[in-house]
Amino acid sequence: MQQTSRKQRERDNRHSLFLELAAKLIEDEGFPGLSMDRVAELAEYSKGTIYQHFSCREDLLVQLCNQSLSKLLELMKIAAGFDGHHRDCIVATVYAHTLWTRQSACNIDMLQHTAVASVTSKATENSLAQHKHIEQELMATLVELVQGAINNNELPKNKQLNPMDVVFGLWSTCYGGQLIINSDIELSELGVKNTHAVLLRTACLIMDGMQWQPLHSEKRLKKLLARFETELFANELNQLGIKTLFESQTK
Amino acid sequence: MQQTSRKQRERDNRHSLFLELAAKLIEDEGFPGLSMDRVAELAEYSKGTIYQHFSCREDLLVQLCNQSLSKLLELMKIAAGFDGHHRDCIVATVYAHTLWTRQSACNIDMLQHTAVASVTSKATENSLAQHKHIEQELMATLVELVQGAINNNELPKNKQLNPMDVVFGLWSTCYGGQLIINSDIELSELGVKNTHAVLLRTACLIMDGMQWQPLHSEKRLKKLLARFETELFANELNQLGIKTLFESQTK
DNA sequence: TAAAGTTTAGACAGTTCGTCAGAATTTGAC
DNA sequence: GTCAAATTCTGACGAACTGTCTAAACTTTA
Numbered sequence: 001m002q003q004t005s006r007k008q009r010e011r012d013n014r015h016s017l018f019l020e021l022a023a024k025l026i027e028d029e030g031f032p033g034l035s036m037d038r039v040a041e042l043a044e045y046s047k048g049t050i051y052q053h054f055s056c057r058e059d060l061l062v063q064l065c066n067q068s069l070s071k072l073l074e075l076m077k078i079a080a081g082f083d084g085h086h087r088d089c090i091v092a093t094v095y096a097h098t099l100w101t102r103q104s105a106c107n108i109d110m111l112q113h114t115a116v117a118s119v120t121s122k123a124t125e126n127s128l129a130q131h132k133h134i135e136q137e138l139m140a141t142l143v144e145l146v147q148g149a150i151n152n153n154e155l156p157k158n159k160q161l162n163p164m165d166v167v168f169g170l171w172s173t174c175y176g177g178q179l180i181i182n183s184d185i186e187l188s189e190l191g192v193k194n195t196h197a198v199l200l201r202t203a204c205l206i207m208d209g210m211q212w213q214p215l216h217s218e219k220r221l222k223k224l225l226a227r228f229e230t231e232l233f234a235n236e237l238n239q240l241g242i243k244t245l246f247e248s249q250t251k
Numbered sequence: 252m253q254q255t256s257r258k259q260r261e262r263d264n265r266h267s268l269f270l271e272l273a274a275k276l277i278e279d280e281g282f283p284g285l286s287m288d289r290v291a292e293l294a295e296y297s298k299g300t301i302y303q304h305f306s307c308r309e310d311l312l313v314q315l316c317n318q319s320l321s322k323l324l325e326l327m328k329i330a331a332g333f334d335g336h337h338r339d340c341i342v343a344t345v346y347a348h349t350l351w352t353r354q355s356a357c358n359i360d361m362l363q364h365t366a367v368a369s370v371t372s373k374a375t376e377n378s379l380a381q382h383k384h385i386e387q388e389l390m391a392t393l394v395e396l397v398q399g400a401i402n403n404n405e406l407p408k409n410k411q412l413n414p415m416d417v418v419f420g421l422w423s424t425c426y427g428g429q430l431i432i433n434s435d436i437e438l439s440e441l442g443v444k445n446t447h448a449v450l451l452r453t454a455c456l457i458m459d460g461m462q463w464q465p466l467h468s469e470k471r472l473k474k475l476l477a478r479f480e481t482e483l484f485a486n487e488l489n490q491l492g493i494k495t496l497f498e499s500q501t502k
Numbered sequence: 503t504a505a506a507g508t509t510t511a512g513a514c515a516g517t518t519c520g521t522c523a524g525a526a527t528t529t530g531a532c
Numbered sequence: 533g534t535c536a537a538a539t540t541c542t543g544a545c546g547a548a549c550t551g552t553c554t555a556a557a558c559t560t561t562a
Contacts, residue, residue, distance in 0.1 A: 007539095032369045035518060046542045051520065112363065115434045118283045132436075139441055160452055160469065164442035168431070169424065169453030176427020180419070183366045185383075190390055191415035201411055202420030202457060209456030218411065286549060297511045302551070 015053050017043055019067060022060055026106055031113055036060075058122035062131055065114040068107045069134045072100045073141075078232050080141050086149035087212050088224055090170065093142060094203045095228050097174045098196045098245055099236055101182070108178045142167040155212045166210070173202055197246045266304050268294055270318060273311055277357055282364055287311075309373035313382055316365040319358045320385045323351045324392075329483050331392050337400035338463050339475055341421065344393060345454045346479050348425045349447045349496055350487055352433070359429045393418040406463045417461070424453055448497045 021042045025034045036057055040047045054060040079092035101108045113119065120128060146163040149155035161169075177199040181187065187195050204216055216224070229237060229244055237243065272293045276285045287308055291298045305311040330343035352359045364370065371379060397414040400406035412420075428450040432438065438446050455467055467475070480488060480495055488494065 030368055036520080037518070047520080048522085048542055049540080052540085055520095057519070109368075112367070115430065116363070117281055117360075117435075120435050121281075135436060136441070161449065162442060165449045165452075168428070168438065168443045168446070168449055169456070172428035172431055172450065172453065173420065173424045174427070175431065176425070177419070177423035179366065179430070180423055180426065184368075184371050185386060187419065190387070191413060192419045195419070198412065198416045198419055199423065201416075202423065205420070205457045205460030206453060207460070209459035287551085288549070298551080299512075299553085300510060303509085306551095308550070 014043075014045070014049075018050060018053055018060075019064060023064055023067070023106065026064070026109075027104070031109070034060075055124050056122050058119045059124045059127050061110075061119055062114055062123040062127040065110040066127065066130050066134060068104075068110045069131070069138070071103070072097070072107070073134055073138055075100055075233075075236070076138060076141050079228075080145060082228070082232060084224070084227075085214060086145050086152065086154055087207055087214065087216075089145050090142070090207065091200070091204065091216075091221075091224055092228055092232060093145070094170070094174055094200050095225065095245065096233070097178070098200065099233055101178045102240060102245065103236070105182060108182050111175075112179060112182075139164070139167060139171075142170070149212060154214075155210060158210060161210075166206075169206055170203055173206065174199060177202070194246065200246070265294075265296070265300075269301060269304055269311075270315060273315055274318070274357065277315070277360075278355070282360070285311075306375050307373050309370045310375045310378050312361075312370055313365055313374040313378040316361040317378065317381050317385060319355075319361045320382070320389070322354070323348070323358070324385055324389055326351050326484075326487070327389055327392050330479075331396060333479070333483060335475070335478075336465060337396050337403065337405055338458055338465065338467075340396050341393070341458065342451070342455065342467075342472075342475060343479055343483060344396070345421070345425055345451050346476065346496065347484070348429070349451065350484055352429045353447075353491060353496065354487070356433060359433050362426075363430060363433075390415070390418060390422075393421070400463060405465075406461060409461060412461075417457075420457055421454055424457065425450060428453070445497065451497070 018039055022034055022039050025038055025042070034057070036047055036050050036054075039060075040050045043050070054063065075096040076093050079096040080089050082089045082092040084092075114131070143163050146155065146166050150157060150163065158166075177195070181195045181199075192198060201221075204221065208215055214220075225244075225246060237245070269290055273285055273290050276289055276293070285308070287298055287301050287305075290311075291301050294301070305314065326347040327344050330347040331340050333340045333343040335343075365382070394414050397406065397417050401408060401414065409417075428446070432446045432450075443449060452472075455472065459466055465471075476495075476497060488496070
């Protein structure tokens with residue numbers, strides 16, 4: 001069994017190599033730059049070998065996306081563990097989402113490209129199942145926070161919206177917002193100055209609308225963000241070479 | 252000039268025919284089903300002729316998207332003209348957005364596919380300019396409502412968010428939400444029963460969070476929706492063969 | 503009616519995807 | 533150390549698609 005294990009290890013390494021090179025290709029030349037031929041060429045393997053790891057281009061895409069999503073899940077779990085009210089944790093997850101999109105523009109792109117029917121219809125059962133699983137874990141992390149807030153009487157029960165509905169609403173805002181930010185629409189030209197901050201504030205408005213306690217004053221929000229940056233994501237910010245995600249507009 | 256005008260007319264008709272067939276192709280077989288060859292075949296023209304109307308496949312896509320967006324703009328303008336408070340008009344625009352995605356699943360798909368860099372980088376200046384123009388009109392329609400509410404003292408001024416920021420937040424929620432609804436994620440399985448209604452309520456929460464008057468009781472919201480369905484979009488609902496967009500869950 | 507001008511057709515070159523038969527390598531028994 | 537069996541890798545190939553370009557077909561006009 002020693003032998004098979006070595007083989008398996010080699011196979012896994014190759015698999016990682018292919019994914020890594022594919023990600024690099026996308027980073028460098030965008031999605032159309034990712035072709036199976038190019039990956040094979042860069043990896044110095046032939047096409048046939050690539051196709052032993054990925055049933056088709058779409059499957060490769062979904063696997064790449066799963067990699068990205070896994071990173072998001074990690075950040076989200078860190079955020080959910082923030083030492084504060086449940087509401088603060090939710091704000092932290094929104095922060096984490098922003099951080100994730102900042103780590104690489106490809107992250108949110110990947111999600112967008114993978115969510116398309118022409119991709120999901122061709123990918124492997126296996127890859128899709130994994131994708132679904134990560135998504136469910138993400139949702140579960142958030143639902144837990146909402147449920148916790150309800151149990152603690154911080155979030156009044158709402159006849160119209162159950163916990164998962166709340167998560168769906170917040171998720172929509174973050175996802176849609178990031179997509180718009182990432183699109184060609186020039187928001188700054190339209191008058192939206194600090195896009196990420198606006199999204200975060202919008203998420204807060206949703207919570208305010210539900211009377212989710214404690215309501216945030218501007219001062220309190222600023223303090224929270226500062227704490228995220230030191231207590232939760234110091235490493236990540238450091239890697240990005242920045243001190244803060246939301247450039248303060250007041251001098 | 253009579254002659255050129257007739258020629259121009261013929262050319263325009265052909266252009267419409269191509270767009271129509273392309274839309275049909277997408278409707279029937281999805282985005283990968285749309286190939287220039289197929290359009291040519293269906294239209295009983297040759298490829299060369301198609302390429303006189305569209306510089307490339309991407310340009311055709313953007314033009315299709317522009318068609319969809321124009322329809323949305325029409326609905327939005329109807330919504331913005333609702334006889335009620337500014338806040339009610341905003342709710343009407345959210346309703347309009349939902350209606351639009353219901354008219355054809357392709358509508359939101361089109362936006363998603365067109366927002367991708369590989370498409371926008373290849374399309375014609377012209378088509379892209381038109382796209383931008385429609386988007387700006389959409390935004391302008393919404394900003395006007397927000398500004399109107401501020402002027403009427405219905406929406407308290409907010410130091411952190413200017414009118415365009417508010418529009419961006421609402422837009423994000425609708426757009427992101429519709430994309431998620433339209434994706435393969437099975438929300439009902441996750442516990443979100445009436446997705447469109449949840450989105451609408453989330454938009455209301457954002458407005459509640461800003462103290463945008465008049466706040467909506469559940470009763471008032473129901474009444475509003477009913478009015479939209481008779482006063483604004485009776486025709487559109489009729490065409491869809493439905494009485495209401497939001498199936499009431501109470502018997 | 504015929505030359506000039508315009509429009510259309512579809513063959514062609516260039517990509518990319520995904521397959522598959524055969525070449526190359528590795529394995530393990532002797 | 534040798535060799536047959538098993539495994540893995542290779543790259544030529546067919547199919548589909550994009551976008552171009554020349555020659556043919558058609559229209560206009562004098």
